Amino acid sequence: MSRSAEAYYDSLAQSTPPTPSEPVTFESIGIRRPIVKALAAAFPNVQSPTPMQQRFIPALLSGKDVLLKDETGSGKSFGLVLALLNKERQRAVRTRSGALKPQITSLVIVPHRDLAYQFMHWIERIVNSPTVQAPPSLASLAQVVVRDGGSHLKQLPILQQEPPHILIGTPQALLDIHNEQPDALSLTSLSTVVVDEVDYLVDSMPIKDKNKTHFKSFLKAKRKLERHPSATKQLLDIIYARRKQLAEQENYEGSKAFHQRRYSPPSPQLVMSSATLRRHLDLFLFRQSGWLQKDNLAKCKIPFRKRSQNALPSPEATEGEIDGLGGSGILHSALVVTLSGRIKNIEGAIAIERKAVASGDEAITPENIFGGETNSEDVDIVNEANTEPVEVVDTDAKTRPPFNPTALEAIATAFALDVPSVALLVLPASAPVQRVVEELRAIGVNAQGLDLLAADKGRAHLLRGGDTVEAEPTLLVSTLATTRGLDLPHLTHVFILGIPEGPKMTGRTIDAYLHIAGRVGRFGRGGRVVSVVESTRDEDDDDAVVPVDEAAKMVRIFREAGVRPVIFEHFD
Ligand SMILES: Nc1ncnc2c1ncn2[C@@H]1O[C@H](COP(=O)(O)OP(=O)(O)OP(=O)(O)O)[C@@H](O)[C@H]1O
The missing domain is CATH 3.40.50.300 (P-loop containing nucleotide triphosphate hydrolases)
Incomplete structure (x- = not known):
């Protein structure tokens, strides 16, 4: 991304929220007009960005790492798709013939096959919108890699021949591809890595008090977890090996390593999202993983609202009040x-008052x-x-x-x-x-x-x-x-x-x-x-x-x- 574009998105991310009289639109938070038009035609219900989308989309477009937490069904994944579609196509590398060849821009890691296809369906709908004239081929825009009886490895030549703008995959399938052909995913030259449902994909242990009775079994479980990292952890360790190394060095050497980090080649921005993020995972990601750039990180989170007993609905509450x-x-x-x-x-x-949902006059019991x-x-x-x-x-x-x-x-x-x-x-x-x-x-x-x-x-x-x-x-x-x-x-x-x-x-x-x-x-x-x-x-x-x-x-x-x-x- 050019410096001016980065500065522009950064200013959007930093800007104070607009006053209520100023409607916030997808365009005003940095989504390009053709995408906004295609979005309006494909998803007429999606008219303006949610408050959280207003925060995280500009942050993502400015190149920051993002830690995103909001309620289920609040539009996190959908907003991520829009932001990724909006990103500039990743730096092209020169082939031997001198032609410019595009590379994978963004890698999206999801926990299961169906979620990968959901991302794909959203992209397909936007691209196939009638407002998009001469749409690019879907394969050039997005591809899915999931383990389906080993068929994912057959996708290798397609990936290499036509690297998509966005690659969506399950962790083990991606790791298999990387192990088979390390260049295929161009992991270190990606622009963005998104981990959706991060608390499902990256496991961590709650911190235990050493004086508690089960401390020994806790240590055993922790060691086991460290010996057998999940496929997502392995992938992130590969992608962010340099960041990790510098973060560890910084712990020992302080400012010298800090300067080294500042001037080392850029690594892909990391975006992690979920509706739930336990404190121990938050601490692991932030303090121990070494994957995040702490000084270039946007934490876009709403706290989990655990209501007190008093805040629970009264026994007389009606359906609408729950x-x-x-x-x-x-x-x-x-x-x-x-x-x-x-x-x-x-x-x-x-008991609450409730309108019957089942249709028909006859009582069903x-x-x-x-x-x-x-x-x-x-x-x-x-x-x-x-x-x-x-x-x-x-x-x-x-x-x-x-x-x-x-x-x-x-x-x-x-x-x-x-x-x-x-x-x-x-x-x-x-x-x-x-x-x-x-x-x-x-x-x-x-x-x-x-x-x-x-x-x-x-x-x-x-x-x-x-x-x-x-x-x-x-x-x-x-x-x-x-x-x-x-x-x-x-x-x-x-x-x-x-x-x-x-x-x-x-x-x-x-x-x-x-x-x-x-x-x-x-x-x-x-x-x-x-x-x-x-x-x-x-x-x-x-x-x-x-x-x-x-x-x-x-x-x-x-x-x-x-x-x-x-x-x-x-x-x-
Ligand atoms: N700005 C918007 N306006 C209206 N609808 C939206 C908007 N953004 C997303 N949606 C709709 O909200 C629904 C939920 O979106 P999405 O799956 O992204 O939520 P999520 O926060 O990722 O949920 P989960 O935590 O369960 O993964 C989708 O049907 C999507 O079309």
């Missing part, structure tokens, strides 16, 4: 499946759906409505169901009663998605695996706006590992099976809950989050000693996250 996480109007509920097979609301849930034993005739009738042919589940040939059937039944009932259009079910990280889809279909739910590569399924959900109502409500099924950061605009409900990141309760558990819940309530929309957990408590014997059960953990998650659960009306 200020949920990740946006206003999210309702959080939890259904508990007891040892005796009952399904009931979690202890402490409050759990009994109407699962009144007695579900027999095969019932299943066939309901399945007729499914748009997809259903693979018949031969239960005899199958092993034991991976989940408590009553828990799946609770989800099916809640889905039938409350979901008007599209809901998401999030399973634990390594759960068998297809198997659960089959089990749900067998009990009449129009379930589909969330697959953003299949044009007729998940991808369609991703690309459509938020106002379409499905002819038949759909339940998209995914896992914790594949939902981080996904934007499904017309989702109204999220169901969570079990304790996220369980069974141990740590800060990551709370963060995982916040991220899953954050798939609804995006950009000020409402939504509902329903967890379904099992209880191991004996209802007939209050004094029986039992191991800490999922229901008790769920109560703790709500408490730590500052959420008061509300009663899911259709259950006890």
Whole structure:
């Protein structure tokens, strides 16, 4: 970037926020006019930058490192895409023939394949906007590298022949490519590196007091983490090897190393983003990693607003008054499946006034759906409505169901009663998605695996706006590992099976809950989050000693996250 451009963006980043009478536009924060026009045509709902986009986009365009933290669904990833599209194409290198060859400008590291494709879809939509005349080829603008049965290595020649402006990839796929052909990613001459969902990709340990009893096991776990760094850590260590070395030197040699750092060749700016950033990770990134330029860093963060108990909604609150996480109007509920097979609301849930979401005059009750034993005739009738042919589940040939059937039944009932259009079910990280889809279909739910590569399924959900109502409500099924950061605009409900990141309760558990819940309530929309957990408590014997059960953990998650659960009306 030229010095004058850098100074211009820097002045935008430094400038005092405009007064309310001065409308802030994407152009006024440095996005070029053709991109703004294409954006307006492709995403008519995106009219002006959010306050956080107003802060981080100019900072990114000025070449600063950026640490970005804002609520789920607040437009962080989308704003990053706009800023990256806006960047000047990276310095071209002279080939032997003397021609100028473009290089990869920005590398975006994301935790899973579907998020990579989401970035790609956004770029594709902007580029294919009718306002863009003679659009560049999509491959020259952006490419995705993900591990799909080893096919990512076949992409090497394409990457080398036509390096994209923006390369989006999952960490292991990128590392594989780098190990195979170190020049292919031109890692050290990139202009920008973005790590989205950084707290998922870079692990760190909470700081422990040496006098505490578990200090030895903490040290052991810490050493293990250091011996086996995540693929993202390895990549960042490669890209920022020089920065790291100088940062370490600076610790010992002070100002001499500081001057060396100032005059050493530029390294790519680093942008890291997430809705949750625990203090120990913040400290690790800032003090220990050596990746960031501390004196050229914009920290664009809103603090996590953990509300005090008093700030929680009163029992008399109505739906509109509930200020949920990740946006206003999210309702959080939890259904508990007891040892005796009952399904009931979690202890402490409050009742609120609520408009019925399910359509139709006839009252729908759990009994109407699962009144007695579900027999095969019932299943066939309901399945007729499914748009997809259903693979018949031969239960005899199958092993034991991976989940408590009553828990799946609770989800099916809640889905039938409350979901008007599209809901998401999030399973634990390594759960068998297809198997659960089959089990749900067998009990009449129009379930589909969330697959953003299949044009007729998940991808369609991703690309459509938020106002379409499905002819038949759909339940998209995914896992914790594949939902981080996904934007499904017309989702109204999220169901969570079990304790996220369980069974141990740590800060990551709370963060995982916040991220899953954050798939609804995006950009000020409402939504509902329903967890379904099992209880191991004996209802007939209050004094029986039992191991800490999922229901008790769920109560703790709500408490730590500052959420008061509300009663899911259709259950006890
Ligand atoms: N300035 C804007 N005005 C209106 N809508 C916007 C704006 N910026 C982004 N959006 C919309 O907000 C939604 C959420 O965006 P995005 O996925 O970037 O959020 P996020 O903060 O990255 O969420 P998460 O933390 O869950 O990853 C998208 O549907 C996007 O179209």
